[in-house]
Amino acid sequence: MAALRREAFILPGSGGGRFCVVTRPDGEPKGQLLLAPPFAEELNKSRRMLALAAEAFAERGWLVLRIDLFGCGDSAGDFGDAGWGDWLDDLELAHDWLAANAGAPIGVWSLRAGGLLVSDWLARSGRSLPWLAWQPVTNGKQHLQQFLRLKGVSEMLNEADVKETMSTLRAQIAAGQPVEVAGYTLSPALVAGMDAASLSLPPGYAAPVSILELSGQSEPSSSPAVRMLVERTKASGVSVDSAAIQGVSFWQTQEIEVSQPLIDASCAVLGRWAHAH
Amino acid sequence: MHTERALVFDCRGETLVGVVSVPAHADAVAAHTGVLIVVGGPQYRVGSHRQFVMLARFLADNGVPCMRFDYRGMGDASGEARDFEAVSDDIEAAIAAFSREVPGLRRVVLWGLCDGASAICLSLGGNPLVAGAVLLNPWVRTAETQARTMLKHYYLQRLLDLRFWRKLLGGGVNLRGALGGVKEAAGAAAGAGSVPSDREGPVPKRMLRGLQRCDLPVVVFLSGRDYVAREFEQCVVGDAEWGAFMASGRCRVQHFAEADHTFSAVAHSEGVARATLEWICSLG
Numbered sequence: 001m002a003a004l005r006r007e008a009f010i011l012p013g014s015g016g017g018r019f020c021v022v023t024r025p026d027g028e029p030k031g032q033l034l035l036a037p038p039f040a041e042e043l044n045k046s047r048r049m050l051a052l053a054a055e056a057f058a059e060r061g062w063l064v065l066r067i068d069l070f071g072c073g074d075s076a077g078d079f080g081d082a083g084w085g086d087w088l089d090d091l092e093l094a095h096d097w098l099a100a101n102a103g104a105p106i107g108v109w110s111l112r113a114g115g116l117l118v119s120d121w122l123a124r125s126g127r128s129l130p131w132l133a134w135q136p137v138t139n140g141k142q143h144l145q146q147f148l149r150l151k152g153v154s155e156m157l158n159e160a161d162v163k164e165t166m167s168t169l170r171a172q173i174a175a176g177q178p179v180e181v182a183g184y185t186l187s188p189a190l191v192a193g194m195d196a197a198s199l200s201l202p203p204g205y206a207a208p209v210s211i212l213e214l215s216g217q218s219e220p221s222s223s224p225a226v227r228m229l230v231e232r233t234k235a236s237g238v239s240v241d242s243a244a245i246q247g248v249s250f251w252q253t254q255e256i257e258v259s260q261p262l263i264d265a266s267c268a269v270l271g272r273w274a275h276a277h
Numbered sequence: 278m279h280t281e282r283a284l285v286f287d288c289r290g291e292t293l294v295g296v297v298s299v300p301a302h303a304d305a306v307a308a309h310t311g312v313l314i315v316v317g318g319p320q321y322r323v324g325s326h327r328q329f330v331m332l333a334r335f336l337a338d339n340g341v342p343c344m345r346f347d348y349r350g351m352g353d354a355s356g357e358a359r360d361f362e363a364v365s366d367d368i369e370a371a372i373a374a375f376s377r378e379v380p381g382l383r384r385v386v387l388w389g390l391c392d393g394a395s396a397i398c399l400s401l402g403g404n405p406l407v408a409g410a411v412l413l414n415p416w417v418r419t420a421e422t423q424a425r426t427m428l429k430h431y432y433l434q435r436l437l438d439l440r441f442w443r444k445l446l447g448g449g450v451n452l453r454g455a456l457g458g459v460k461e462a463a464g465a466a467a468g469a470g471s472v473p474s475d476r477e478g479p480v481p482k483r484m485l486r487g488l489q490r491c492d493l494p495v496v497v498f499l500s501g502r503d504y505v506a507r508e509f510e511q512c513v514v515g516d517a518e519w520g521a522f523m524a525s526g527r528c529r530v531q532h533f534a535e536a537d538h539t540f541s542a543v544a545h546s547e548g549v550a551r552a553t554l555e556w557i558c559s560l561g
Binding site (some may be wrong): 006007008009010017019020025040041044045047048051054066070072073074076080182183184185210254255256 | 281282283292294295296319320321322323324325326327328330344352353354355358383417441539540541542543546
């Protein structure tokens with residue numbers, strides 16, 4: 001195996017440090033990848049898969065930076081103090097670290113709600129970067145709604161009770177109060193940001209975008225939301241492709257799961273980017 | 278106040294990743310006793326809903342250095358995935374790394390949830406730095422304990438549950454499946470099919486042997502709303518040796534009646550953190 005190196009450090013940021021893991025290739029990197037992580041418990045469940053993928057990417061010459069956002073993972077702060085804007089700032093911080101540390105071109109890699117963050121961050125910064133999106137969440141409001149439902153499930157309520165719990169939560173949110181769901185406290189600033197987020201690419205986006213999804217079906221196909229996004233985006237002149245691979249949703253399974261086919265398909269995407277340069 | 282440092286360290290050629298939380302004031306009461314968090318189940322070092330991160334910071338803010346880490350094959354560590362019965366080397370490597378990072382450290386308390394607690398029991402007795410163990414909802418599952426607990430707490434409770442009957446009458450329950458489950462559970466509880474495959478004996482026995490190998494103080498925290506905790510209680514009730522250990526002067530038990538398996542409500546995880554600190558201070 002190539003002599004890749006795994007490093008962990010804490011990057012100074014506003015309100016405290018951000019925990020980072022870097023997987024370095026043997027020799028000069030041919031490219032660098034910044035991971036935008038998924039939301040809440042999905043970060044825990046996908047950690048092993050993301051580490052294995054980072055290792056595979058490093059074996060192919062890519063330097064991979066994984067950052068824990070403010071209030072997430074091992075980074076400073078309480079989850080309940082984090083706002084959507086803080087997380088966009090953290091992507092900028094991570095991007096700056098990569099830009100300062102090596103000359104190789106930078107691409108982004110996202111999982112689930114990390115895709116929503118990348119979308120907002122790219123729009124804000126006006127950058128076009130090659131983007132590998134794993135199972136992107138396309139609608140922030142829906143994602144939040146599904147997360148809030150955990151409250152009902154965790155309390156083992158029936159459907160009517162879940163509805164009532166949900167409306168109570170929504171009322172709390174509307175009143176500008178934080179809500180606690182499945183051990184996570186969500187601040188009004190986080191809820192507002194996620195509620196408003198949706199996956200999009202500006203017309204003429206000048207870098208390749210690849211969307212990979214896992215599907216439990218025997219003949220996997222992209223989700224309707226991603227198919228619509230790809231059609232719309234292609235029509236506006238953006239180079240975007242998507243593929244679906246058979247596999248389990250490793251970001252939400254009870255036990256830790258990995259998907260080697262997804263890693264292999266991603267390595268092929270990185271190979272295409274490297275050729276394009 | 279505390280500071281945190283990220284570290285990587287070696288375990289048999291693989292790279293493990295950890296974080297130490299260190300009190301800002303080295304003269305604090307318990308600074309010479311550190312807590313090493315041994316993660317259980319399908320979790321990495323931050324824990325469900327960041328429970329272990331918050332615990333580490335709470336302890337460090339109160340003068341106790343703390344370290345969390347990923348064992349081989351989990352989280353950010355390299356290597357093949359492995360289960361809790363094969364992590365003793367990882368725990369040893371983490372204790373060594375913790376000592377290097379916090380030079381004033383004179384002893385280490387191991388803290389584990391679920392099969393992390395079981396892993397601690399299996400590894401006890403070898404390292405002179407280890408000064409005690411905090412065991413949360415220890416995992417003692419065998420086919421037999423699982424079946425007994427299912428019978429006693431799940432199926433019997435369901436039979437008394439009005440909602441279950443409503444669902445049943447409304448066609449919302451697979452009757453054959455539900456009854457099949459009862460039959461299987463009854464069979465296993467009676468001893469059929471529960472032959473341990475490990476020649477060293479079933480896990481609960483080997484955990485007990487670890488606890489008996491040393492004379493270290495131990496505290497057991499049990500959640501009220503958790504089948505893993507119920508199985509542990511069943512195991513203790515059904516085994517004279519376990520019963521004797523639990524009743525001995527060096528074991529303390531504390532119940533958290535409203536808590537679930539991972540102490541997911543903030544109030545419960547904070548309660549565990551406070552109880553951990555109190556117990557460590559009681560060690561003197």
